[in-house]
Amino acid sequence: MMLNVVLSTVQPWLKHQVGYVRQFIKSPRTFGSLAPSSPWLCNRMAGLADWTQATTVAELGAGDGVLTRRLLDRMAPDTQLDAWEIQPELVGQLRSLAEHDHRLQVISRSAERLERHYDVIFSCLPLLSIPVIPRLRILNRVRERLNPGGVFIQFQYSPLSEKLLSRYFEWTRVYEVRNIPPAWIYVCTPHRKNTV
Numbered sequence: 016m017m018l019n020v021v022l023s024t025v026q027p028w029l030k031h032q033v034g035y036v037r038q039f040i041k042s043p044r045t046f047g048s049l050a051p052s053s054p055w056l057c058n059r060m061a062g063l064a065d066w067t068q069a070t071t072v073a074e075l076g077a078g079d080g081v082l083t084r085r086l087l088d089r090m091a092p093d094t095q096l097d098a099w100e101i102q103p104e105l106v107g108q109l110r111s112l113a114e115h116d117h118r119l120q121v122i123s124r125s126a127e128r129l130e131r132h133y134d135v136i137f138s139c140l141p142l143l144s145i146p147v148i149p150r151l152r153i154l155n156r157v158r159e160r161l162n163p164g165g166v167f168i169q170f171q172y173s174p175l176s177e178k179l180l181s182r183y184f185e186w187t188r189v190y191e192v193r194n195i196p197p198a199w200i201y202v203c204t205p206h207r208k209n210t211v
Contacts, residue, residue: 069132073096
């Protein structure tokens with residue numbers, strides 16, 4: 016009896032982990048990690064936004080929705096979240112989530128094509144794994160599409176992207192150790208003049 020309870024708890028988690036590893040093996044450049052972001056990382060990122068002012072929010076590299084769910088929990092009823100994801104399997108998972116929450120729109124295109132203006136843009140994109148030209152286009156587009164007073168919240172596993180972020184943004188960072196691997200979270204505001 017106890018074994019069945021343990022198995023019913025562990026099996027869905029294990030299935031999720033195996034699926035995540037498969038996605039990473041299939042496309043390491045766009046997937047970026049062997050494990051999903053931890054609840055601590057997601058909560059810390061979500062806690063860095065001013066939800067009293069956010070009416071339009073984007074999440075770049077939304078993956079399977081682990082951060083998306085935390086954002087939806089924090090959002091006001093009239094706030095809109097655009098979840099950007101290019102992996103077809105993950106887009107399907109996000110669309111299933113969107114069926115239950117009208118505030119979520121799933122966009123299956125590259126973040127290079129950001130169209131709307133946003134109060135907050137969250138990013139789980141593995142910046143240093145993305146080829147140079149698309150990486151620069153994404154960061155430039157993020158800078159252009161932030162509303163005045165808007166923030167860009169990006170996590171990375173190393174500080175190697177700081178020089179790149181500094182081309183487009185002023186930033187502060189916090190470190191979250193309760194993640195595999197531990198991660199730096201950057202809270203960025205745009206340089207309004209082109210410094211590139």
